[in-house]
Amino acid sequence: MEISESARNGIDMPLMGFGTYQLATAQAELCVYEALKAGFRHIDSAEGYNNEEGTGKGLQKGIKAAGITRDDIFLTTKLFPGYKQWGAPEKTYEQTIATLKTQLKNLRLDYVDLYLIHAPLSELRLEQWNALVHLKESGLTKHIGVSNYNEGRINEILDAGLPKPEANQIEFHPICARVDLTRYMKENSIEPVAYSSLAPLSTWRTEEGQGGEVLAGIKKECQKVTSEIALKLKVSEANVLIRWGLQHGYSVLTKSSKPERIHENLKVFDFEIPGIDMGHLNSLSLNQAIAWAASGLDPMGAAPTLK
Numbered sequence: 001m002e003i004s005e006s007a008r009n010g011i012d013m014p015l016m017g018f019g020t021y022q023l024a025t026a027q028a029e030l031c032v033y034e035a036l037k038a039g040f041r042h043i044d045s046a047e048g049y050n051n052e053e054g055t056g057k058g059l060q061k062g063i064k065a066a067g068i069t070r071d072d073i074f075l076t077t078k079l080f081p082g083y084k085q086w087g088a089p090e091k092t093y094e095q096t097i098a099t100l101k102t103q104l105k106n107l108r109l110d111y112v113d114l115y116l117i118h119a120p121l122s123e124l125r126l127e128q129w130n131a132l133v134h135l136k137e138s139g140l141t142k143h144i145g146v147s148n149y150n151e152g153r154i155n156e157i158l159d160a161g162l163p164k165p166e167a168n169q170i171e172f173h174p175i176c177a178r179v180d181l182t183r184y185m186k187e188n189s190i191e192p193v194a195y196s197s198l199a200p201l202s203t204w205r206t207e208e209g210q211g212g213e214v215l216a217g218i219k220k221e222c223q224k225v226t227s228e229i230a231l232k233l234k235v236s237e238a239n240v241l242i243r244w245g246l247q248h249g250y251s252v253l254t255k256s257s258k259p260e261r262i263h264e265n266l267k268v269f270d271f272e273i274p275g276i277d278m279g280h281l282n283s284l285s286l287n288q289a290i291a292w293a294a295s296g297l298d299p300m301g302a303a304p305t306l307k
């Protein structure tokens with residue numbers, strides 16, 4: 001895969017995406033606006049982030065400020081499937097359809113580019129997948145996919161004879177490098193999208209209540225290696241981690257509430273991590289997911305039995 005600012009993956013998704021998790025509604029508006037001005041053309045949202053009205057306003061203002069059109073943007077959003085253990089009712093086929101329609105209103109859009117099931121947390125996940133297939137057929141989303149699905153969960157869809165997911169959004173960074181799952185996705189033409197690529201940094205989710213302190217102790221070795229490579233290549237540590245994901249063939253999502261970091265995180269197209277340093281980073285994997293750890297839930301391992 002060519003890695004350049006204008007490159008897109010197999011579903012026409014720009015390689016760098018701006019994430020909106022842990023942004024309050026007003027912040028989402030400002031940050032999405034800033035991200036579009038900085039050059040991001042791919043925005044990642046979710047029903048569960050409770051800020052889509054802000055993202056919608058930011059999109060509208062940002063599109064105008066950047067002098068572009070809606071079609072220049074790739075917008076992903078996600079269905080929260082429900083999770084019995086959290087007392088959140090599991091969504092049926094009809095509720096899944098209705099949810100995207102509400103999200104479109106909040107986002108001020110006629111369609112999204114990619115609609116994902118946020119995680120395989122519901123025993124109705126095949127029924128929800130059928131609803132996504134219908135949403136694609138009806139044009140409310142251009143592509144459909146999943147998030148936090150392992151090989152077993154994807155195979156449930158294939159074994160049921162349903163259309164395969166076009167993308168799988170998963171946590172991916174040197175401490176959590178999913179080598180086998182990545183190979184499986186590539187073999188099955190399922191586009192890999194990386195979230196929480198900056199989780200190894202000491203600056204990741206440091207504000208009160210964001211949960212970045214959980215598992216902080218396991219990050220030291222990765223921070224040392226990342227900082228040495230950053231110094232050698234004269235780029236930031238964040239840029240090393242983002243570029244590592246891109247060189248593995250992923251589209252990479254990053255989030256920041258700070259304009260200077262939003263700009264910095266796009267500076268990943270004018271350098272390359274040499275093979276020897278990729279090797280060092282690749283050797284650090286503990287297969288340890290970090291992003292959801294503060295909630296006490298492993299979204300990839302929590303699937304209830306199918307109904």
Ligand SMILES: NC(=O)c1ccc[n+]([C@@H]2O[C@H](COP(=O)([O-])OP(=O)(O)OC[C@H]3O[C@@H](n4cnc5c(N)ncnc54)[C@H](OP(=O)(O)O)[C@@H]3O)[C@@H](O)[C@H]2O)c1
Pocket residue numbers: 018019020021022044045118147148169170194195196197198199201203204205206236238239253254255256257258261262264265291299
């Ligand atoms: N599907 C899923 O289950 C799932 C799970 C998690 C995330 N996601 C998606 O993926 C997106 C990215 O993941 P993430 O939110 O964990 O974001 P991330 O980009 O991996 O990390 C964001 C954290 O790093 C800090 N940061 C950002 N840029 C930095 C830089 N250049 N230097 C130092 N620190 C920097 C941010 O702080 P400031 O904000 O203070 O700058 C924030 O605390 C999310 O926003 C969401 O859209 C999906």
